Amino acid sequence: MTPSTPDEPGTRHEDDVLLRDALSELERRRTVEIATGVLMWRHGLDADEAWTMLAELADEQGVSVATMAYRLQLPGS
Known part of the structure; x- marks a missing residue:
């Protein structure tokens, strides 16, 4: 039996x-x-608008x- 190396699947x-x-992540x-919440608060945006603004910035x-x-x-x- 071959010992596992540190990068093998299932190793610690x-x-x-x-x-x-x-x-x-x-x-x-x-x-x-x-x-997104900060942008919503600062600019009176909804979540989708704030996300769009963040992505554009x-x-x-x-x-x-x-x-x-x-x-x-x-x-x-």
Whole structure:
């Protein structure tokens, strides 16, 4: 029997990587949801309008939606 390597499916290492990736994705989604809410509040938009605004701002600046969402939450934004 051959011992498993750290990157083989089903190993603890792979499970840790999957968990880390899932948590990162949840954090990105949370950041986008908060930024969407900020835009709704600041500009009196509904959720779809705020999402569109966020996506357009990201496109104008050449960054991902998650990056734009993060920037909107910085003090002074």
